[in-house]
Amino acid sequence: MRLRVISRKTLRDFYDQHADCKPSFEAWFHEAEASRWRGPQDIKNRYPSADFLPGNRVVFNIKGNRYRLIVQIHYNTGVVFIRFIGTHADYDKIDATTI
Numbered sequence: 001m002r003l004r005v006i007s008r009k010t011l012r013d014f015y016d017q018h019a020d021c022k023p024s025f026e027a028w029f030h031e032a033e034a035s036r037w038r039g040p041q042d043i044k045n046r047y048p049s050a051d052f053l054p055g056n057r058v059v060f061n062i063k064g065n066r067y068r069l070i071v072q073i074h075y076n077t078g079v080v081f082i083r084f085i086g087t088h089a090d091y092d093k094i095d096a097t098t099i
Contacts, residue, residue, distance in 0.1 A: 001036060001078040002033060002034060002035070002036060002078065003032055003033055003034075003035050003036070003037060003073075003078045003079070003080050004033065004078060004079050004080065005029055005032050005033055005071075005080045005082065006079060006080065006081050006082065007082065008029060010082045010085065011025045011026075011029055011082065011085065014085040014086075018067070018087075020063070021062060021063050021066070021067050024062045024063040024067070025062060025067075025069070025085075028060065028062060028069065031046075032080055036078075037073065037075065038075060039075055040052050040058070043058060047060060049061050049065075053070075053096055053097050054097055055072060055097070056072055056073045056074065056075065057070055057071065057072050057073075057083065057096065057097070057099075058070070058071050058072075058073060059091075059096060065088060066087065066088060067085070067086065067087055067088065068084070068085070068086055068087070068088060068090075068091040069082070069084070069085050070082075070083045070084040070085075070091075070096055070099060071083060083099050084096070084099045
C-alpha cells in the first residue's frame with residue numbers, strides 16, 4: 001500500500017512563504033507518496049538523519065537541516081499526517097513530542 005500524505009496544501013502554504021525550500025519539500029512529498037513504509041526501519045534506510053519520536057512521529061531534516069518537518073505516520077493505514085513545518089529555529093521553540 002502506497003502512502004497518502006495529508007496534506008500537500010500544508011506544504012504548499014509553507015513553501016509559498018519560503019520559496020528556497022520548494023524543490024526539497026516537493027521531492028520529499030513525491031518520494032513519501034511513492035513509498036511503502038511499513039515501520040521506522042524503512043524510513044531510516046532511506047533517511048538516515050530522520051529522528052523518531054513517541055506516537056509514530058518522525059522528524060525529517062529538509063534542505064540541509066535548514067527546515068524541519070514532523071509527520072505522524074499511521075503505518076497500518078498508510079496515512080502520513082503533517083504535524084509541523086518550520087525553520088530549524090521554529091523547531092527549537094516547540095515540543096516535537098506533542099505537536
